[in-house]
Amino acid sequence: MQMSPMVTSAVMHFGEMGSRWGFNRTVGQILALIVLSEKPVAAQEIADALNISRGNTSMGLKELQSWQLVKQQIVPGERKEFFVPAGTIWVLANRVFEERRKREIDPTLTLLRDLMLDTPIGEQDKEVQSKLNEIHDLLESVTAWSQELQNLGPEKLHTLMKLGSGLGRMLDFKDKLLPGKSSQQ
């Protein structure tokens, strides 16, 4: 596969950003290559285009599959495996977001729950526990909300994101709209 200068720039950039997005350089590059390619891409083509070892390519593809960002595709008449994006850009972005939530928030929620069940030693720990509790509640809200957003589905999510300042106004009407829920705190 011959990468045009434009594709090369994008692939390199996704590589650089990779580590900030939760995976490594190579994985970022492979993802960009697959997303930007019009045809399904074979593992060997990826290794050649990015000039990385076949082994590394295989591990990168495995990682991307575990994130559900790419999937294998059988090309009739071909023996080797080809790879394509696992969905639209929207779907991919959601997957990254969701996967990162799992990795970045869930373990902390678990720890905080455990610590809240522990018996505080001394007055100081009671104060600490209440702070941990506050962090826990915040993270739990974020988690619940992100699941809520997923449930909306892409169309409504899109509408919501495009609301702009309408969002604030809408919230002012909330009580009229959804009676029975008194505004908290």
Next chain:
Amino acid sequence: MQMSPMVTSAVMHFGEMGSRWGFNRTVGQILALIVLSEKPVAAQEIADALNISRGNTSMGLKELQSWQLVKQQIVPGERKEFFVPAGTIWVLANRVFEERRKREIDPTLTLLRDLMLDTPIGEQDKEVQSKLNEIHDLLESVTAWSQELQNLGPEKLHTLMKLGSGLGRMLDFKDKLLPGKSSQQ
């Protein structure tokens, strides 16, 4: 400073998670220590409690200040500098979110804008450009929306997050509420 077992667990965990949250182990530990302490903490106390070098402590504190997560506080009658959290848990969470958006999304937006201005070489590049455009629009929506959410302020944001399934219902009413904006797509 003597860390109770509870504080130790939390500090260690924040250290482990640190790298997933965009900073390193030490920085995560320092942050946890400062957040969980009732009193302002001196740099030397941090170094002692976490058993890290004074130099590393200084760099960690600098990093946390650049994220606006901790701030210095003058304690009357004391010469050394003390550190306290730069706000409530909510504020800190927002700062992390915002800072990460800057580091993880903004550079890509810039690159994508540049590539979209480049002249495509051949048919293939036109296809590529349209995909890059799609990614750009998505990231831009996310950025705009996250700024919108910030503008709401903590109280409304809290209300919004607590809406739960009410959010979906509310969006169904959107057109009645905010006439003049036809539903897109």
Next chain:
DNA sequence: ACAAAGTTTCAGAAATTACTGAAAGTTTAT
């Protein structure tokens, strides 16, 4: 002006993370 009490910087060491390439494993066609 000086010394004391503190902070910051940075070159090199240590620890961690990523990559290679060869060997082992798998699948498929005949």
Next chain:
DNA sequence: ATAAACTTTCAGTAATTTCTGAAACTTTGT
């Protein structure tokens, strides 16, 4: 059942990131 075509694994190496500690710097009280 075998060989060809391909993929995966993993021990060792390379690259990157983080940490230390000593030297340089800053601030403040006398």
